[in-house]
Amino acid sequence: MAREMMYGEAIAAAIAEEMERDSNVVFYGQNLAMTERDPFLRRFGKKRVRIAPISETAEMGVAVGAAITGLRPIVELWMSEFMLVAFDELINEAPRLRYMSGGQVKVPLVFKAGYGFAAGWAGQHSNCVYHAMMGIPGLKIALPSTAADAKGLMAAAIRDDNPVVYLHHYMLTLDKGPVPEGEHLVPFGVADVKREGSDVTIVATGWMVKKSLAAAELLAKEGISAEVVDPRTLTPLDVGTILKSVKKTGRLVLVDQGTRHASAAAIIAAEIAEHRGNALKAPVKMVTALDTSIPFSEPLENYVLPNEEKIVAAVKSVLAQQLAAV
Amino acid sequence: MAREMMYGEAIAAAIAEEMERDSNVVFYGQNLAMTERDPFLRRFGKKRVRIAPISETAEMGVAVGAAITGLRPIVELWMSEFMLVAFDELINEAPRLRYMSGGQVKVPLVFKAGYGFAAGWAGQHSNCVYHAMMGIPGLKIALPSTAADAKGLMAAAIRDDNPVVYLHHYMLTLDKGPVPEGEHLVPFGVADVKREGSDVTIVATGWMVKKSLAAAELLAKEGISAEVVDPRTLTPLDVGTILKSVKKTGRLVLVDQGTRHASAAAIIAAEIAEHRGNALKAPVKMVTALDTSIPFSEPLENYVLPNEEKIVAAVKSVLAQQLAAV
Amino acid sequence: MAKKKGLTADRLIWMYTQMVRIREFESRVKRTFVEHPGVIRGHTHLGDGAEATIVGALATRQDDDLAMPSYRCHGYPLVLGTPPRKMMAEIYGRKDGLCGGFGGSMHLADPEHHFPGTSGIIGQAITHATGAALTAQVKDTGQVIYCFFGDGATKQGAFFESLNLGAVWKLPIVYILENNYYQAYTHVSLEDANYIAGDPLSKKAQAFSIPGVTVDGTDPLKVYATVQKAVERARSEKGPSLIEAKFHRLSAHGNAITVPPVPTQFPEHEAVEVYGKKAEFAAAIKNDPIPKFRASLLRKRILTKEDAQRIEEKARAEMEDAVQFALASPLPAEAEAVKHVYA
Amino acid sequence: MAKKKGLTADRLIWMYTQMVRIREFESRVKRTFVEHPGVIRGHTHLGDGAEATIVGALATRQDDDLAMPSYRCHGYPLVLGTPPRKMMAEIYGRKDGLCGGFGGSMHLADPEHHFPGTSGIIGQAITHATGAALTAQVKDTGQVIYCFFGDGATKQGAFFESLNLGAVWKLPIVYILENNYYQAYTHVSLEDANYIAGDPLSKKAQAFSIPGVTVDGTDPLKVYATVQKAVERARSEKGPSLIEAKFHRLSAHGNAITVPPVPTQFPEHEAVEVYGKKAEFAAAIKNDPIPKFRASLLRKRILTKEDAQRIEEKARAEMEDAVQFALASPLPAEAEAVKHVYA
Numbered sequence A, B: 001m002a003r004e005m006m007y008g009e010a011i012a013a014a015i016a017e018e019m020e021r022d023s024n025v026v027f028y029g030q031n032l033a034m035t036e037r038d039p040f041l042r043r044f045g046k047k048r049v050r051i052a053p054i055s056e057t058a059e060m061g062v063a064v065g066a067a068i069t070g071l072r073p074i075v076e077l078w079m080s081e082f083m084l085v086a087f088d089e090l091i092n093e094a095p096r097l098r099y100m101s102g103g104q105v106k107v108p109l110v111f112k113a114g115y116g117f118a119a120g121w122a123g124q125h126s127n128c129v130y131h132a133m134m135g136i137p138g139l140k141i142a143l144p145s146t147a148a149d150a151k152g153l154m155a156a157a158i159r160d161d162n163p164v165v166y167l168h169h170y171m172l173t174l175d176k177g178p179v180p181e182g183e184h185l186v187p188f189g190v191a192d193v194k195r196e197g198s199d200v201t202i203v204a205t206g207w208m209v210k211k212s213l214a215a216a217e218l219l220a221k222e223g224i225s226a227e228v229v230d231p232r233t234l235t236p237l238d239v240g241t242i243l244k245s246v247k248k249t250g251r252l253v254l255v256d257q258g259t260r261h262a263s264a265a266a267i268i269a270a271e272i273a274e275h276r277g278n279a280l281k282a283p284v285k286m287v288t289a290l291d292t293s294i295p296f297s298e299p300l301e302n303y304v305l306p307n308e309e310k311i312v313a314a315v316k317s318v319l320a321q322q323l324a325a326v
Numbered sequence C, D: 001m002a003k004k005k006g007l008t009a010d011r012l013i014w015m016y017t018q019m020v021r022i023r024e025f026e027s028r029v030k031r032t033f034v035e036h037p038g039v040i041r042g043h044t045h046l047g048d049g050a051e052a053t054i055v056g057a058l059a060t061r062q063d064d065d066l067a068m069p070s071y072r073c074h075g076y077p078l079v080l081g082t083p084p085r086k087m088m089a090e091i092y093g094r095k096d097g098l099c100g101g102f103g104g105s106m107h108l109a110d111p112e113h114h115f116p117g118t119s120g121i122i123g124q125a126i127t128h129a130t131g132a133a134l135t136a137q138v139k140d141t142g143q144v145i146y147c148f149f150g151d152g153a154t155k156q157g158a159f160f161e162s163l164n165l166g167a168v169w170k171l172p173i174v175y176i177l178e179n180n181y182y183q184a185y186t187h188v189s190l191e192d193a194n195y196i197a198g199d200p201l202s203k204k205a206q207a208f209s210i211p212g213v214t215v216d217g218t219d220p221l222k223v224y225a226t227v228q229k230a231v232e233r234a235r236s237e238k239g240p241s242l243i244e245a246k247f248h249r250l251s252a253h254g255n256a257i258t259v260p261p262v263p264t265q266f267p268e269h270e271a272v273e274v275y276g277k278k279a280e281f282a283a284a285i286k287n288d289p290i291p292k293f294r295a296s297l298l299r300k301r302i303l304t305k306e307d308a309q310r311i312e313e314k315a316r317a318e319m320e321d322a323v324q325f326a327l328a329s330p331l332p333a334e335a336e337a338v339k340h341v342y343a
């Protein structure tokens, strides 16, 4: 049974359901559960649902300490960039404690944050920082692009025995989609083909999936069949599904809201280069943000971010290329 | 005129020479200039050379504030991972303030830190974090691999009007090499071909350059001619020089002390994939650390890190491959 | 409210004028959300209610002293001499904006007018201000840095690290904690251990053995006198002080956070909107620093009613002009976006 | 030095025994650098000098209470019951080490013995301990967390953020600041604003309106009494306290940092090596907590000379066994390295 739900609602639903299921799950963060009217507070009580001071280092570190001693904390961090003031906890504590202890402890926690708020939030509130979390052994990263994935990845994140960074895209908050009721788990490390196609593979995450699907629509009108693959988790990364698609289409366009060198796109491009690089019909093409911080003013912001037109142009350019002469 | 110098000495020499040249350069950090006997303190006085409390957020943030108001701070941060507790300053302050001000301020500073100390420092002190700094518009990253580059890149970093992360490799500290006396600047964004060759291109930075050169020696004995390219700065990245080499050799092995998805190797692989992907004679090959934190015990540590043998094996594997059938 | 030493009638009138200008500017920013919906994007934070603290503090400035606040940054540059036209144009994202449309409301910067820039990440601007004080000390410029931040920011490690470093290095800086009782939607009683214990937030100064004083932030003369002492201390190389100025902001934290195309707008103040405490907010309105200061100046015959009216009208005209200028200014050309990345 | 309520003669002897065991363990670690050069890699930090603080504090523990210190972590698990064999094997990087050779000296972990693990990044372990206290509170276990950290760590934002959060949430934790006057090579007078002003570091507690007490960290009974009060407060849901225990460490910060193949070794204590203050270090040696406690127990006839000798010999034998065990333990098989990344 599925129900139409907003992406944002779907996340809350998953948290509520998991808190219902497992009393070890606690939920805290800044500016939440301020009053007794808060629905989470009413339902789960003030031990398990808490407002935290603006202290990301303590908030995230407390989660690590709580996790190794038996809780399963979810920390609401709001904007993913706020984690940078406490990045050590994300990169050098949560994912390493288990390994350094020789497997004696586990660190089940979720750092939840929004990202990519491309609506005039300017240079410090709308960049993408997930690239910096990739390749950190011990850490997992989820980036849902639909309401259903939002729910299923959050539930899976909470049940995971490892630290998970759960990054939801602000621009998708109000987007509706069918969401399975009750238990719905999206396994980590399983990419989803959001649209099938045969001429070119487009890989994208988060808001860029929406843009890529829109681009695929436009391309379809011109008779170009694009397959859109959403990895859904960046760690673990389902290279297999992408490879399978690329074997079929022979062409790959990677779309990423981050800048070129701070993108998941580049990491995925590298994987494909190593696994199949010289067997492609055309070199891969990355559609990323331009190499700037995010500017405040709307035309500037639009200019630097990837969009449907840029994706369409990239697809056409890889289709135009023949296998280059060696 | 060049003089034999240790890599570590060469860095100190550059700092001293630049402090002599420009009275706006200040130098501070933890555990330095503790007593009046400190040579920097004696030479430049206690206004310009300071000991700082263990407060990376303040240390790095103070540098940003000092830079926008007219100083050129060099902050000694010791181990690059210590910057993670203050990563916001590196990612979201120093490189963004100029852009957000519409070009009104500049942020000339150097965050100096060592990295990659593969000598039993275990899970939190020997990982590589430069990947997280790549693709941050406004920031520059230097990773010297020789004593001469160590001096020239530090001098260039201090003179640069932008924030620079200067990462020296701990394992190279005592390595000697000829270093030009007096003014010696290594321009940013200019890769250096450390060894010429024709069969395969190896790209590496820092300690991995040394390992790659050693591997190239071994390969030469077997009649394989490897070219070793050191980008020297990751931002700006000299894709041109790497491309030129790859056009010549047709094969690319990327060596990186970081893990696969947290490496400069992957970013460079992506660039090559986009610029020349399907024209290679074999897919690129990455030689990186295994996907673990750095373990303490010596055999474990050795096992996860790249070394000469792994590089040799990778080169042979790309040489063995023929152009894959499409 | 005695006339403070060193404050001439002219200076008091100047202070009143600045307070009125800030209020008028902020009210025009706020009205923009209604009068010109969609013109202001992102997140915008207003300084109404803070006027007495801003002006009382900055009235102690000497020529080259710098002001370095947080993202709630509109009030200060108005006092420092930044043209409101450029500020409004920046907040509207226009080409003629102070930062060419690159920064917006949270990131005003005007180094020419002693306003080097701001950060939107809580607490980090405190480190930057401390760094500016290092420059002043190293270059021996005699400057003092005025570092403003909120009650919420005192929960960030950056705050503590900065104050310790500032104290150890005896930097010429005054730390001004604007305790407006809220960090975004959270009342200070929910996150500050000092407050919960019934202690002033200025007690945090004890952690650094520096002076910590709490002052009524709705009274510009009390703020002036308190900051003055701290500035003297800073300028005479004795190091920083922490001043807690208490006041209510009079608008909500910022415009409501929404996803386009849902239009942004200003909700009611959190005291009412979140906590349902109408009486608290009514008391804050009653304690509005501007009518209070006006009444006192009138009472002391420093200001006549006509003067006051003229000042207010002038401010209205000035800010109307700023709005019109900003509306008329074109949006920046999109390809400009790749500029200013590197120096 | 009065006999404290609740401390039986047996318990006092137990305390002395633990202090001696720690000292003997650390001296064997240190001797390894000379006796078996190359066996210990990386950076190793010793707790000699801290014994009275460690044991005095942990003597107040109830069964399930946790100890969570920094990277200077050898002393605590010895008191909690961790076998020294496994600890030494870990420090030597062996297969039979406490963490299978994955962690080393800085990252001992023994959750089974109430020692959940440590962090080598200054200040972060304070946040982790605070999180463990959250677990205790949420699960209502009645546990108290003993959080140990250095004077240097109190300069990290993590320290301040944790204490505020701990105070606001009234967490069952005791923050024990080991002021050994040095952070690595830097004397506290060069980096701490309280110290420079002549104030105790426990004054930092004022920033959170929690009790802040300074105690002689070379006297286990004074430490015991002080920590006891704080533990009672924590256990009765009144929240955290900050206790500053003052003592000198008796070895250098850690082994000298060198690049292989240059062998690692222990330099002299910084007081001498860096600052040339021989008298300071001589005084520290004179104030060594172990002979002091021994003399007092002998004086009070709680301990006989023979008891004392037996305790010391037993500790020597125990740690000799640990060294031999560790030396005999094989290195881990290299391919093990890919284990334990994910649960």
Ligand SMILES: Cc1ncc(C[n+]2csc(CCOP(=O)(O)OP(=O)(O)O)c2C)c(N)n1
Pocket (backbone or CB within 6 Å): A030, A054, A056, A082, A085, C045, C072, C120, C121, C122, C149, C150, C151, C152, C153, C154, C178, C180, C182, C183, C184, C253
């Ligand atoms: C590190 C970080 N965490 C969270 C936020 C989100 N945030 C923006 S403003 C704000 C409240 C700040 O309150 P306060 O310091 O009291 O200043 P005020 O807004 O009251 O002037 C918060 C939490 C942020 N910008 N940075």
Ligand SMILES: Cc1ncc(C[n+]2csc(CCOP(=O)(O)OP(=O)(O)O)c2C)c(N)n1
Pocket (backbone or CB within 6 Å): B030, B054, B056, B082, B085, D072, D120, D121, D122, D149, D150, D151, D152, D153, D154, D178, D180, D182, D183, D184, D253
């Ligand atoms: C964030 C961070 N900065 C710097 C270091 C390097 N470091 C390791 S130990 C140490 C000194 C700590 O001193 P203190 O807290 O007093 O503890 P003690 O060693 O005296 O027990 C420093 C600076 C680190 N590990 N982490």
Ligand SMILES: [Mg+2]
Pocket (backbone or CB within 6 Å): C150, C151, C152, C178, C179, C180, C181, C182, C183, C184
């Ligand atoms: Mg506030």
Ligand SMILES: [Mg+2]
Pocket (backbone or CB within 6 Å): D150, D151, D152, D178, D179, D180, D181, D182, D183, D184
């Ligand atoms: Mg210490």
